[in-house]
Amino acid sequence: MHWIIRYILPSLAVSLLFFPDILTASEKGTEVTSETKLSPETQTCIGCHNIYTPGIVADWLSSRHSRITPADALKLPLLQRRISTEKLPDKLSGYAVGCYECHSQNPQSHKDNFEHMGFRINVVVSPNDCKTCHPVEVSQFSDSKKAHAIKNLLENPVYHALVNTITGVKRIEKGKIITEKPSEKTLHETCLGCHGTKVEVRGMKKVSTKMGEIIVPDLTNWPNQGVGRENPDGSLGACTACHPRHAFSIEVARKPYTCAQCHLEPDVPAWNVYKESKHGNIYFSKHHEWDFNSVPWVVGKDFKAPTCATCHNSLLVSPDGEVIAERTHDFGSRLWVRLFGLIYAHPQPKSGNTTIIKNKDGLPLPTTFTGEPASEYLIDKGEQEKRLGAMKNICNSCHSISWVNGHFEKLENTIKETNEMTLSATRLMLEAWEKGIEDKTNPFDEPIEKMWIKQWLFYSNSIRYASAMTGAHDYATFKNGWWELSDNLQKMRDMIDIKYRLLQKRDKEKR
Amino acid sequence: MHWIIRYILPSLAVSLLFFPDILTASEKGTEVTSETKLSPETQTCIGCHNIYTPGIVADWLSSRHSRITPADALKLPLLQRRISTEKLPDKLSGYAVGCYECHSQNPQSHKDNFEHMGFRINVVVSPNDCKTCHPVEVSQFSDSKKAHAIKNLLENPVYHALVNTITGVKRIEKGKIITEKPSEKTLHETCLGCHGTKVEVRGMKKVSTKMGEIIVPDLTNWPNQGVGRENPDGSLGACTACHPRHAFSIEVARKPYTCAQCHLEPDVPAWNVYKESKHGNIYFSKHHEWDFNSVPWVVGKDFKAPTCATCHNSLLVSPDGEVIAERTHDFGSRLWVRLFGLIYAHPQPKSGNTTIIKNKDGLPLPTTFTGEPASEYLIDKGEQEKRLGAMKNICNSCHSISWVNGHFEKLENTIKETNEMTLSATRLMLEAWEKGIEDKTNPFDEPIEKMWIKQWLFYSNSIRYASAMTGAHDYATFKNGWWELSDNLQKMRDMIDIKYRLLQKRDKEKR
């Protein structure tokens, strides 16, 4: 039955002395759907790595990749399939998806390809490699905002200025604050921790391991698993952002902790809001009884309240097998509105690459300074309604139409009101610039400007997320909600008045 | 054995083609204590809703309501019973508590009663409906502050002013901030998300469903499950605030995530504090081994550290069956002091309706501006000691008397000190008003006033909750605790000085 064990035993007879525990680890595996053969290359990898990085091997042994061959995976009925290719390369189809199968893909495009213990392998496994078996997912992902996460941040001069202002080291010179350009390492572990870094091959380097010195590629900004990572093969994205190596678990990706790595307060408090919601309550109280591994995911049977994945990307079916929502790895594709204000909430952009947007102010932003959307780059009413309808269809599995409509009418009003609150803050900002209190050259670096940023980036966003996700009433009221939105506006007014009075005095004295 | 299945099979033979999965769902049910018959009406409901809102049906199938008839529930020994009526209406007693049983109760008082597919049903199931089987719980709840949660907030002019100041949209007119009246929708998803909305029938409306257009009541401020909701039948409350539809699980209500929907930082950080406490640590580490479904709830056997419900409302017995605490659904009834400062901590009010309170300043507040309690409306020493004794009795199940006394002496000192800190902030507030720096007409809308609010509503409250719940030392020290309480007082002092100096200058210039 456990062919994986019987198979390893003879072929790795010598190594066995070193890792008898592989038996136990494998026996803990939950489900062995077929006899799974390992390729000779992968067996060699495991032979050493089970000694030198045993955690990686153990993790992989718990994965589906270790327990089914692509050929067998392809035999499943369409809705139950986790691979989307229709045709497999011959040399992959009959073995478990092991170390070598993934790390040897497309060597020609991998600048990080190198010789390691007699094999040519790549350090980084990229979406383009995963594409061999999962082409539909990679293709959907590639058009998404997530895949363009670095470019959208750093190649947009407005956002880039914000990034630099926040993360650059500040020195005091003659009492003045001088902001340096942020270091690559700090960008790497702040913004680009989630957005992804640019991983390039600088050359080769020696590293000391327990096996002695070895030569490996010297990568820039590594390690990183940001969702929009630029890989040494030129591809965009890191599947491991959500499917952590080397178990690549659908359970992990469906549980909300995965999204909670990045979608967090104060700027994108999706997770914070979910935790306080009724859905979150039911998830935390009852998820130990649910099935996070079943494909397709059956509403009411496998789970009884949604996680992030339920609404945003999973393939959902009803208990009688009717498809409620198709799987998607373009995470914006079920969304009609972009709650995340830049600086106002607006319809979703048409393209995952948002650097192409130009608003009427001439800036690469989806709305103007006073809130007018750059409509030509954003989805139209028809598309918005289509997507809202798709989302409502998901809600409708557990809620009456009337309930669902009431919910989304509330959200629509909240978008309107928070946009109005952003406009009020923007008006005060304009006043401060006009009065010469602060300088608009860099709109992100002075105290009143930072209050203004908090209005739209933290508080308006928070209220909209709380509204969208059926709950988090206290969050919308006090914690980063209306309390802050109102208090901060008052503080802007106050600080403008104080500084203006001092400015007038100084001017008077000068005269 | 699984009578529910055998029963549905023949009677819904046609529909069976559409929902074979009901078998699986039911088989997953943990406990079938008796043969459970469904009423013909409920069978009809399920016939369609299993297709159109399968999540609701699956959720209900996991409930106790689906697995036991009221008549059988009544046969259990008193301490094990989950229904409190002594006599059941004949037509209910022999069927599982299904869709129709709940949604058809008391049609004469339900303005939301309407004809739906040949049956007259109510949209909203209210406490007055649950009362049929659970009269003691509803009666206890009806006297509580929770049942009066809307009135206590909106019909108290002081709190109402605070609500309006926070949640009203602000516009800038000639540089001034103009606060509009908050919209119903925003109140609905902020304050009233927890406190409950007023749900009234505006008329009837058409909605498009998968079955075509249907006519349903058009409800105001719907959906909402706030704990003090005003229902279309005139009753107060929503049992579903804590027992989510349609599983109505005691497990969910006993787990702390339920209370965590509303009792949150920064104003009522019960959940935040619990998470950081020793009790919270033990809960998170070990609750997978505990039994949250057993009635009565046995200390040491079913659980080994308290959740919110343990101390505040569950029926607790010792392993030898002795009652440690009686069940209550008046959640203030085991409390002697109200930690939640308005503006000072004070003895619990006598009545759940707190709008009747008048303090010596003539305001509907439990304390005066300088901290004198409106004693006539608050419980007296004797009652306080009785309730403290009841709480100590719970603690004593796992802690020595000496330990428990030490704990509550600490809390008493904390109440005194935080009230003193509130008084200090109030003195500075008075100074600001007297000096004409801010205007006391609306005591909640200017920057120093907002600092003052934070002193009592956020920081003093936080410290008291941290003190009461045996832990959260860091919370009491830094996060929303003494650090903030001291820093914010300093900032009040500072801002008064800055503004007063500028004010004096302006006055001088005018002269």
Next chain:
Amino acid sequence: MHWIIRYILPSLAVSLLFFPDILTASEKGTEVTSETKLSPETQTCIGCHNIYTPGIVADWLSSRHSRITPADALKLPLLQRRISTEKLPDKLSGYAVGCYECHSQNPQSHKDNFEHMGFRINVVVSPNDCKTCHPVEVSQFSDSKKAHAIKNLLENPVYHALVNTITGVKRIEKGKIITEKPSEKTLHETCLGCHGTKVEVRGMKKVSTKMGEIIVPDLTNWPNQGVGRENPDGSLGACTACHPRHAFSIEVARKPYTCAQCHLEPDVPAWNVYKESKHGNIYFSKHHEWDFNSVPWVVGKDFKAPTCATCHNSLLVSPDGEVIAERTHDFGSRLWVRLFGLIYAHPQPKSGNTTIIKNKDGLPLPTTFTGEPASEYLIDKGEQEKRLGAMKNICNSCHSISWVNGHFEKLENTIKETNEMTLSATRLMLEAWEKGIEDKTNPFDEPIEKMWIKQWLFYSNSIRYASAMTGAHDYATFKNGWWELSDNLQKMRDMIDIKYRLLQKRDKEKR
């Protein structure tokens, strides 16, 4: 098999009427490795306490202490042992570790020893008592900073001043803020909640119990389980800080909620950062499949992502039984750098007692005001590298060397940059003092000083913790990270300018 039951039955035949449930509780126990006899004294304790504090008895019944005798524990292979003594006192070795065994240790040194129902027992069980069976752990702990947690805080005049400034009640006298000395009770539930209180015997006192009045020691600052508690026997520490009474579970100590009682935002956000990290994600998603009770703890087999204990103190072995890290209860001993800035991050101190440190400014701080380390009191390069190597060895179980190196290079840069940011804030602080805007006598009590504290105590610390623990990118960017670090520096600049201008005016007016 369940000898504990058969044993209790005859000897407590009378009491049995009162607690038949002890059978159930014990039957739930997961593992009974041998026949476990209770001492006659412990049987007597249980006879009453099962009635009067049943939660304590039930908790203990779930412990390993109740299920194995020290003599049997000693028979296990070395790596599997949970006791570190090599020789046991005769009278302890043959019984389960029950009430009397622990509460009667070393009576001569226990000022809290008293006669209770015919036995002489101690109220507080101290590390010196646990040492009987666990001498290695106690010895490691005794040299750690944790064991000196009270002294390090309160006997260091700098930190003491900070504590007093934060936690003392403030009164307003003639408009001025007067800070009182903090009360013992408030210290007890703020700083000393984690650091530990000084527990001394004031005398004896009567308490009313369900058995009538009894006489017990009157302890100061009790209850407390702070990690550096000073006990009535003169010893330092509370094992129960991490191994809660009376289950003393290794599972609880290994789960991250235990550390999360104290290591929290805003000053030490280890837990907050872990929750947002990839490691945290995997823990939350998958820990239900892991084994937190196994000794030694096998990487890849017992767990697949680290908790706090994994990296900081557990005995780790590879699946093939090779020791990856030795167990330690000196929690700093695997650390090379102290991320926690005082006021700058610096190499770990040599001694757990940090009051002995003197920097070049003559202050008991590990760095000077401008960041120069007091190197003579801190570990040297060689020791730092040794410890960093030990930590990398743990990471290497699941990550390649190259990955691990990249991670720690990032951390090193972050330490440098955040120290630079602290220096910038310090320069502004110096300017404010030099200009007479604030008074350096107490460097912790005025508004700009508090901003300065936030720079190093909250924001720089947060960024370093986020960097060290592989994740929490959003935390490092926005929440208490670079956003705050930059914004707060600007606010310092701004407030200095405003106050200085007002100060100049006042001076001008005076002239």
